[in-house]
Amino acid sequence: MEQNGVLVLKPMPEFKMEAYDAASGHYTEVSSENYKGKWTVICFYPADFTFVCPTEIAAMNASMNEIHDRLGCEVLAVSTDTKFSHKRFVETEPLLKDLKLTIASDPTGEVSRKFGVLIEDLGIALRGRFLVNPDGIVMAQEVQAPPVGRSVKEFIRQIEAHQHAHKTGEVCPAGWRPGKKTLPVNTDVEALTGRVGDYITIEEIMS
Template sequence: MQEEKTENGNQLVKEEKTMSSTMVRQEMPKFTMDAYDAATGHFTTVSSDDYKGKWAVVCFYPADFTFVCPTEIAAMNAKYDEFQALNTEILAVSVDTKFSHKRFVETEPILKGLKLTMGADGNQEVSRAFGVLIEEEGVALRGRFLFNPDGICVAQEVQADSVGRNVNEFLRQVQAWQHATKTGEVCPAGWRPGKKTLPVNTDTEKMTGRVGDYITIEEILN
């Protein structure tokens, strides 16, 4: 809260407005930045407009030439064709320059054959807009955000730097979100394509308080 004085000396209390700490249900922040397209080996420019009308993953990592980061990038790349089959674009982002990205891809063996585009957030504005910038260190947390074709974030995962993320779990989430969006059904814990969903779009009243009549814990964990 802040206090302000009026012309006659009276004090008014001004309420500060703070943004939510989550990106979920918010629109993708507007951005434009330099990038390195590893598939072509050329520098390019990317912007939030490039992802309009598409499912999109924006994946932040702390830095090039580190240890956990290349394993995450390589894992996302290994599943690249599966994400593409789901019409889902991937953008990897760190605060490194596009020149650093190029050299990183060319020298790190685990990144051989990389197809991803790597955003260069040199002024740290994109990391800050997504809420993952560590201000005192000038690097981003491991933040991964999934946006639907309307540009709204439906899922996010943010971690500190010592533990890498699971690409298989994230791919599962993309599949689940696309299914839920298409059908109006909802996906229980651990849902994968072909497993049972919960048809709340047609049986809301019947299902209320009776989810166990539709699905068992064995089916959820299987």
């Protein structure tokens, strides 16, 4: 299996794909140009008509009021299936009723390969999730083998933390959520160097 390596802190790979827009019920085309200047998640999954995949897509869709409406983050799902397969998958899988997401088609594996998630001998993608900031830079990536689904709640936490860090210059400790302490290295780097434990306790980190 060929991998392109870690994409974090690198520009999001450029792409253009046919897609199925579940919200409108029509085929469309998407490209990396559509997402410039926006917080974006590109979410690869192995295949339509499988078992873990619809649970992940449904969980992401159920959280769009948080991810898209509140946090302003665009979402694009991608697999190596055709746009025709995507349409049928959405129409037949009960978990995908009222789906609002756009699902892009990467039948040649070109885009999955650019993101480093293509399983070459199977022609399907790993579970790869990439968070891109408005400057087009990949800020986080999570890649898992097909048997285990990903947590949308944890991903929302990561979006919140990266957006806060991007806006303020502060950094976020383990498990950070809005309202908890950040580490103001942008203003107090000398005071914090080697003394983080004087500023934040393990109890605060784990709470």
